[in-house]
Amino acid sequence: xxxxxxxxxxxxxxxxxxxxxxxxxxxxxxxxxxxxxxxxxxxxxxxxxxxxxxxxxxxxxxxxxxxxxxxxxxxxxxxxxxxxxxxxxxxxxxxxxxxxxxxxxxxxxxxxxxxxxxxxxxxxxxxxxxxxxxxxxxxxxxxxxxxxxxxxxxxxxxxxxxxxxxxxxxxxxxxxxxxxxxxxxxxxxxxxxxxxxxxxxxxxxxxxxxxxxxxxxxxxxxxxxxxxxxxxxxxxxxxxxxxxxxxxxxxxxxxxxxxxxxxxxxxxxxxxxxxxxxxxxxxxxxxxxxxxxxxxxxxxxxxxxxxxxxxxxxxxxxxxxxxxxxxxxxxxxxxxxx
Amino acid sequence: xxxxxxxxxxxxxxxxxxxxxxxxxxxxxxxxxxxxxxxxxxxxxxxxxxxxxxxxxxxxxxxxxxxxxxxxxxxxxxxxxxxxxxxxxxxxxxxxxxxxxxxxxxxxxxxxxxxxxxxxxxxxxxxxxxxxxxxxxxxxxxxxxxxxxxxxxxxxxxxxxxxxxxxxxxxxxxxxxxxxxxxxxxxxxxxxxxxxxxxxxxxxxxxxxxxxxxxxxxxxxxxxxxxxxxxxxxxxxxxxxxxxxxxxxxxxxxxxxxxxxxxxxxxxxxxxxxxxxxxxxxxxxxxxxxxxxxxxxxxxxxxxxxxxxxxxxxxxxxxxxxxxxxxxxxxxxxxxxxxxxxxxxxxxxxxxxxxxxxxxxxxxxxxxxxxxxxxxxxxxxxxxxxxxxxxxxxxxxxxxxxxxxxxxxxxxxxxxxxxxxxxxxxxxxxxxxxxxxxxxxxxxxxxxxxxxxxxxxxxxxxxxxxxxxxxxxxxxxxxxxxxxxxxxxxxxxxxxxxxxxxxxxxxxxxxxxxxxxxxxxxxxxxxxxxxxxxxxxxxxxxxxxxxxxxxx
Numbered sequence: 001x002x003x004x005x006x007x008x009x010x011x012x013x014x015x016x017x018x019x020x021x022x023x024x025x026x027x028x029x030x031x032x033x034x035x036x037x038x039x040x041x042x043x044x045x046x047x048x049x050x051x052x053x054x055x056x057x058x059x060x061x062x063x064x065x066x067x068x069x070x071x072x073x074x075x076x077x078x079x080x081x082x083x084x085x086x087x088x089x090x091x092x093x094x095x096x097x098x099x100x101x102x103x104x105x106x107x108x109x110x111x112x113x114x115x116x117x118x119x120x121x122x123x124x125x126x127x128x129x130x131x132x133x134x135x136x137x138x139x140x141x142x143x144x145x146x147x148x149x150x151x152x153x154x155x156x157x158x159x160x161x162x163x164x165x166x167x168x169x170x171x172x173x174x175x176x177x178x179x180x181x182x183x184x185x186x187x188x189x190x191x192x193x194x195x196x197x198x199x200x201x202x203x204x205x206x207x208x209x210x211x212x213x214x215x216x217x218x219x220x221x222x223x224x225x226x227x228x229x230x231x232x233x234x235x236x237x238x239x240x241x242x243x244x245x246x247x248x249x250x251x252x253x254x255x256x257x258x259x260x261x262x263x264x265x266x267x268x269x270x271x272x273x274x275x276x277x278x279x280x281x282x283x284x285x286x287x288x289x290x291x292x293x294x295x296x297x298x299x300x301x302x303x304x305x306x307x308x309x310x311x312x313x314x315x316x317x318x319x320x321x322x323x324x325x326x327x328x329x330x331x332x333x334x335x336x337x338x
Numbered sequence: 339x340x341x342x343x344x345x346x347x348x349x350x351x352x353x354x355x356x357x358x359x360x361x362x363x364x365x366x367x368x369x370x371x372x373x374x375x376x377x378x379x380x381x382x383x384x385x386x387x388x389x390x391x392x393x394x395x396x397x398x399x400x401x402x403x404x405x406x407x408x409x410x411x412x413x414x415x416x417x418x419x420x421x422x423x424x425x426x427x428x429x430x431x432x433x434x435x436x437x438x439x440x441x442x443x444x445x446x447x448x449x450x451x452x453x454x455x456x457x458x459x460x461x462x463x464x465x466x467x468x469x470x471x472x473x474x475x476x477x478x479x480x481x482x483x484x485x486x487x488x489x490x491x492x493x494x495x496x497x498x499x500x501x502x503x504x505x506x507x508x509x510x511x512x513x514x515x516x517x518x519x520x521x522x523x524x525x526x527x528x529x530x531x532x533x534x535x536x537x538x539x540x541x542x543x544x545x546x547x548x549x550x551x552x553x554x555x556x557x558x559x560x561x562x563x564x565x566x567x568x569x570x571x572x573x574x575x576x577x578x579x580x581x582x583x584x585x586x587x588x589x590x591x592x593x594x595x596x597x598x599x600x601x602x603x604x605x606x607x608x609x610x611x612x613x614x615x616x617x618x619x620x621x622x623x624x625x626x627x628x629x630x631x632x633x634x635x636x637x638x639x640x641x642x643x644x645x646x647x648x649x650x651x652x653x654x655x656x657x658x659x660x661x662x663x664x665x666x667x668x669x670x671x672x673x674x675x676x677x678x679x680x681x682x683x684x685x686x687x688x689x690x691x692x693x694x695x696x697x698x699x700x701x702x703x704x705x706x707x708x709x710x711x712x713x714x715x716x717x718x719x720x721x722x723x724x725x726x727x728x729x730x731x732x733x734x735x736x737x738x739x740x741x742x743x744x745x746x747x748x749x750x751x752x753x754x755x756x757x758x759x760x761x762x763x764x765x766x767x768x769x770x771x772x773x774x775x776x777x778x779x780x781x782x783x784x785x786x787x788x789x790x791x792x793x794x795x796x797x798x799x800x801x802x803x804x805x806x807x808x809x810x811x812x813x814x815x816x817x818x819x820x821x822x823x824x825x826x827x828x829x830x831x832x833x834x835x836x837x838x839x840x841x842x843x844x845x846x847x848x849x850x851x852x853x854x855x856x857x858x859x860x861x862x863x864x865x866x867x868x869x870x871x872x873x874x875x876x877x878x879x880x881x882x883x884x885x886x887x888x889x890x
Contacts, residue, residue: 139405140413140426251352260426262350263418263779267813271352306412313406 003080003098003105004131004298006321011107011131015100016080018047020107023324030082032109033093034059034174037325047075049084051120052092054203055174071120087111088122089278090175091204097125106292107131110325112277113284114146118179118209124291132289134302135279135326136257143257143281149274150183156253156272157188157231166250167231170239170270173197175278176255177233178204178211186212189229193217194243196235222246239270257281289316301325341369342377342439343473349487358489362497372440375528378498382491384517385483389450392482394458395424402463403427415833418779421478425471435468440525447480492746502532508539510549510745518602540680545594545602547585548622548674548682552747553735553754563716567755570719572739574686575711577731578756579669580644580849581628582651586610586668586705588617589678595627608656609666609704616702620678623693624743625670625708641730644863645851670697671708671735674743682743686752689743726759732848733758761846762862762888764789764880765871767801768841771823772834774808782823782835783816784808787845787865789858791882801839802882804858805847810867819870839876844869850888860885 004011010022010029018028025042032038032048034055039048041060048056050068057064069075071094074083079101084094087109095108106127115121153169160167171177173196181201184191193201193214201214217232227247236254238244257277258264265273280288285307289297297318299307304320311318348361362381366374400410405427417423435442446465450458469477479485495513499506512531515521536542558566567573583598593614595604604611607627629642629650642664650656650664673693674682681689690710697707711734713719719734726733734757741752766787774783785808788801811819819841826838846868853861860882 138413138416139403139409140417140423142426261417261779262422263775263777266777267779267781269353271354303412306409310406310409 001101001103003100003103003129004107006323011321011323013080013098016078016082016098018077019043020096021109021325030096031056032087032096032107033090035090035110038109047082049086049092049094051207052094054206055090055092055200058199058203059174071123085125086120086123088113088115088119091119091178091207091209093119095123095125097127103128105129105131106294108133108288110135110278111280111288113280113288114143116146116179116182118175118182118204122288124288126293128294129296129298130289130292130294131298131300131321132285132307133279133325134285134299134304134307136277136281137285137299137303137307139282141257141260141281142283143260143277144275146183146276149255149276150180153180153183153253153255153274154185154188156251156274157184160251161189161229164228164249166227166247168244168247168250168252169231169233169255169274170236170252171233171255171276172278173235174200176276177201178209179278180233180255180276181211181214182209184212184231189231190215190226192220192227192230192232194232194234194238196238197233217246220246223248339435339437339439339442339469339473339477341365342373343470343476345377346476346487347472349489353488355493358493359497359500362489362494363501366497366501370438370440371525371528373438375523375525376439376443378494378513378528378531379517379523380480380485381487381489381494382513382517384523385485386448386480387451387519388483389447389481390458390462391455392420394455394462395420395478395482397455398459398462399424399427402429402466411832415773416780418773418775419484421482421484422475424478425475428466428474430471431467431469431474433468434470434473440523442477443480447477450481498532502534504532504535507549507745508535511546514546514549515596515600515602518600520602540678543589545587545589545592547587547594547596547600548680548743549745550583550585550598550624551744551754553756554747554749556736556755556757560716560720567736570713570716574690574737574739575713575719576671576708576735576737577711577726577729578733578735578758579626579628579641579708580730580732581626581641581647581669584625584627584668585674586613586617586621586623586625586670587675588613588621589619591619593617606651606656607666608661610668612703613705616700618677618700620675621696622673622675623668623670623705624672624674625668625705627666627668629664630667630706631665639728639730643730643849643851645849645861666704668705669708670705672743683751684742685739686737686741686743687739723757723759732756761848761868762850763844763846763868764884765842765874765878766805766845767839767876767879768819768823768837768843769801769803769839770834770836771819778808778816781816782820783811785819785843785867787843788839789880789882789885791858802858804856804860804882804885805845805862805865807843807845807865807867810846811870815870842871842874842876842879843867844871850885852889858882858885860889 004013009024009026011020018030019026020030021032021038022029027044029043030047034052046064046066050070053068069084071084071086074081081099083097087093087095089110089112095106098105104127106125110133111122113122157167177197191212191214194217198216201211205211220227252270253272253274254268254270255274255276259273260275295317297311297316298321300321300323308318308320345365349358400407414423466474495509496506499509585596587594597603629646630640631642632640646664673689676692723734736755736757738752744751766789768785769788770786771782772784774781786803787805788803791802792799823837826840827835828838829836845865847862847865849863851861
């Protein structure tokens with residue numbers, strides 16, 4: 001029996017009568033993590049991993065009907081045993097393990113296999129059927145180690161300070177920003193953040209994640225000499241806006257897995273692209289799939305066709321699931337999240 | 339190799355011209371002359387012919403990366419650049435070569451050309467294993483002839499000029515022809531570029547042409563011309579020919595013909611070889627090479643479509659029949675050197691007068707004098723310009739009477755305007771899409787367009803493809819179209835997707851000709867998207883009959 005099927009409202013568990021990350025409002029929703037395409041407003045009841053509660057409430061409202069579950073703890077609903085396991089994607093991100101009549105399925109949401117110190121690291125869960133994302137499902141996507149990337153970011157910042165230029169780093173406000181903050185060398189200069197980033201920093205700090213001191217960029221006057229030593233973190237949407245004018249002469253950069261390709265970086269029109277993603281790269285996807293021991297793999301959002309074909313060729317029973325997460329197919333055009 | 343790879347990364351990591359200039363200066367200041375010689379060559383746009391067949395590169399890349407062929411192809415479609423794709427898929431090498439750019443190019447890369455696939459299969463992995471990732475990508479770009487890094491020739495010129503404390507115009511002059519295939523960069527040729535000014539400079543120029551002076555587009559409505567650029571009487575006005583811009587150099591009893599791309603094309607045009615005898619020494623003409631077939635009737639147009647010239651350029655050998663079918667002339671419109679003296683700093687009208695005298699004085703059968711046009715005012719000239727299409731020209735050229743002959747697309751020494759006629763345009767339907775290259779990588783940005791054929795309301799009415807285009811949309815529009823393509827895909831054939839026809843674009847193009855190669859029977863020149871017609875439904879797109887009507 002299929003423990004998860006694709007329905008117009010989202011991924012559905014028929015015996016449990018609940019949905020996982022539904023994109024239309026439903027009665028019961030299990031949420032893998034707080035990014036906008038996975039956690040949407042309007043559901044009757046939410047279940048999420050305990051460390052993700054703060055994020056979910058800050059994004060969907062304090063009054064949502066939220067139940068939390070510590071990682072690894074089991075809960076039985078309509079005969080389905082459900083537990084949540086770290087996905088290593090962002091704070092509170094979880095894989096959903098479902099067990100029913102001896103059959104085990106794991107829906108992984110979005111995941112990353114390299115530990116980053118700002119959320120519980122990815123934990124492989126044995127199962128019969130594994131539901132995987134495929135955002136970076138092409139062999140051209142192989143991440144350099146994050147130590148190497150942080151060294152690049154710090155060097156870039158240092159170089160700009162030496163030239164008396166502000167450093168504006170664009171990155172997604174939830175997850176990526178905190179991960180970078182965690183890896184920055186705060187001795188180089190002050191760290192400023194855009195208004196979209198600060199609330200999430202607060203959530204991370206409350207969860208006990210060590211982040212360096214940050215200041216709200218809006219508190220600084222234009223031409224404040226301090227700006228020329230600062231690193232400013234802002235969501236991509238701030239690029240090209242009037243908000244940027246206060247920084248005078250600056251160098252800009254974008255942190256994303258898409259920066260692996262010269263073409264996507266040039267399209268961004270930024271000086272530097274840092275290859276840093278919250279998603280598994282190609283070797284990471286293959287490793288994670290292998291670790292689950294699953295014989296059947298359902299592939300969602302990203303390079304669905306590519307990953308399905310490849311997995312079939314190495315002897316797995318792989319199929320595509322149509323979802324509304326991220327973008328369909330190879331979503332370099334979206335470039336929003338990762 | 340490593341130093342040049344680092345320069346590449348630095349140039350690629352900034353959009354600021356000043357930062358690029360600084361990176362170039364610092365590179366050239368420390369590079370050995372033989373390496374700098376090749377660096378100038380590649381940065382200024384020089385490309386040796388493809389050194390290794392792409393097929394061999396693909397085979398090797400799939401073999402070394404252990405990937406199935408289809409997955410390599412998918413990767414290539416996402417990256418949009420062969421060299422980059424391979425560099426991303428090969429296993430990372432720990433080694434880094436100490437050998438310089440010149441050594442790599444001369445000892446390792448150039449000798450690859452013409453080797454058997456077996457030899458290449460053995461040789462290339464040995465070479466690649468010596469390169470870290472940035473050097474590997476660079477090496478592959480040199481091999482595939484796709485090296486480009488957002489540096490203009492002008493910027494290279496400025497960097498060298500600053501370094502050598504020379505006038506940039508002098509360096510530009512010395513750089514002419516540097517990237518021609520017949521020239522092999524060497525330490526000596528580089529040192530000549532940056533050498534101090536010498537007395538003999540002018541005598542030692544051999545067959546070198548001058549840097550071409552380029553025109554700016556004039557896009558204002560003609561009613562504003564009077565205010566913007568003054569009266570027509572201040573301008574030397576000519577037709578804008580649609581051929582190959584060329585300089586004909588005659589010195590020391592020898593003839594050289596150079597294209598605007600600074601390639602030596604003397605051999606391609608035997609019709610002009612008689613000029614070796616007829617032109618005096620110390621003459622440089624600037625003009626346009628055109629296929630020219632004067633008819634008998636008064637209304638016959640002598641100039642032939644560019645397509646004919648292009649066909650001729652595509653041929654390896656120029657047979658008798660071809661020369662008879664597509665004979666060329668030079669429409670001369672400027673004189674850059676006279677009696678061995680550089681005339682570029684004389685005003686336009688003076689150069690013109692001397693050019694007229696020259697063409698009267700010497701019997702120059704294959705050289706015609708590009709006629710001057712006159713009008714009482716701009717409205718009058720605009721009326722004359724309406725005949726452009728029927729005369730086989732692209733519009734008019736306006737050259738200021740006092741203009742000196744500048745370097746490149748500059749305005750500091752006087753100005754040339756091109757006043758082109760509006761392009762042809764039709765509303766066409768997007769039916770296929772393919773992912774693009776370079777900064778359009780991974781985006782469905784290259785499209786095939788179709789128009790309707792067959793009577794409306796009947797089953798025979800179908801969309802027939804007639805053009806491919808990828809330019810003209812803003813990044814924002816491209817993103818939107820990309821999303822629509824993905825949502826409306828019907829079928830995928832390799833890299834191409836067919837879509838449910840929903841999008842209409844106004845397509846512009848410069849020329850139109852009959853073609854046996856296209857289903858529609860029509861080929862258009864330089865098609866591009868002028869506008870996304872979101873106000874039009876697919877049914878409102880144009881008919882093939884409209885295109886056929888444009889054939890005239």
